[in-house]
Amino acid sequence: MSLTLGVLASGSGSNLQSILDACATGRLDARVAVVISDNVDAFALQRGRSAGSAAEVVEFTASPNREAHDERVVEALRRHGVDTVVLAGYMKLVTPVLLDAFPGRVVNIHPALLPAFPGVHVHGDVIAHGVKFSGCTVHFVDAGMDTGPIIIQAVVPVRDDDTPDTLASRVLREEHRIFPQALQYLAEGRLHVAGRRVLLQPPSPASGTLHNPTVSS
Numbered sequence: 057m058s059l060t061l062g063v064l065a066s067g068s069g070s071n072l073q074s075i076l077d078a079c080a081t082g083r084l085d086a087r088v089a090v091v092i093s094d095n096v097d098a099f100a101l102q103r104g105r106s107a108g109s110a111a112e113v114v115e116f117t118a119s120p121n122r123e124a125h126d127e128r129v130v131e132a133l134r135r136h137g138v139d140t141v142v143l144a145g146y147m148k149l150v151t152p153v154l155l156d157a158f159p160g161r162v163v164n165i166h167p168a169l170l171p172a173f174p175g176v177h178v179h180g181d182v183i184a185h186g187v188k189f190s191g192c193t194v195h196f197v198d199a200g201m202d203t204g205p206i207i208i209q210a211v212v213p214v215r216d217d218d219t220p221d222t223l224a225s226r227v228l229r230e231e232h233r234i235f236p237q238a239l240q241y242l243a244e245g246r247l248h249v250a251g252r253r254v255l256l257q258p259p260s261p262a263s264g265t266l267h268n269p270t271v272s273s
């Protein structure tokens with residue numbers, strides 16, 4: 057079943073662009089109904105508008121706390137008929153207000169191999185720690201920071217002469233590949249969540265209904 061996406065992005069929006077491109081070429085059975093940013097200057101807003109999506113700014117400073125901010129975000133997502141929320145470089149921790157409004161349907165990308173290196177300033181930490189491989193992770197979002205069940209990961213080498221920027225661009229290429237892929241699995245209803253594990257089911261004939269990820273303990 058085709059997904060109606062709401063993409064939350066704070067910055068450049070290259071991941072958003074990979075999703076828009078995958079929708080346009082049919083690799084992803086979805087449309088981006090709205091791009092929402094907490095940052096009025098986010099280039100992601102322009103990318104969304106250029107692709108024909110709505111674009112809205114919900115500034116954090118306009119709300120007394122994170123929950124009130126998320127209430128405004130949820131209102132905008134609902135107004136645009138969103139069924140799946142995509143965090144694509146969204147620099148805010150979402151609260152249960154948003155998670156409860158879209159249970160099992162909030163997905164994030166993180167530029168490291170979780171559970172290693174959660175949080176921000178990831179690439180510098182990866183290099184400083186001396187690990188030989190890094191990568192990226194698409195995961196369902198829960199109330200923790202970068203802790204939800206993992207859908208797909210991709211691995212890249214860390215080179216001796218890497219800077220945070222060179223490593224970021226190598227990781228980003230993989231982000232652009234696996235994020236639309238993970239969303240397509242969701243669109244196909246192929247994701248089964250068993251505790252912390254997300255199991256990929258074989259493809260089945262389209263049933264015309266919106267599939268929530270199945271869950272077992």
Ligand code: GRF
Nearest residue numbers: 067068069070071145166167
């Ligand atoms: C990506 O590396 C993403 O994993 C991280 O922030 C970056 C956003 O990049 N959360 P972009 O805005 O999608 O270009």
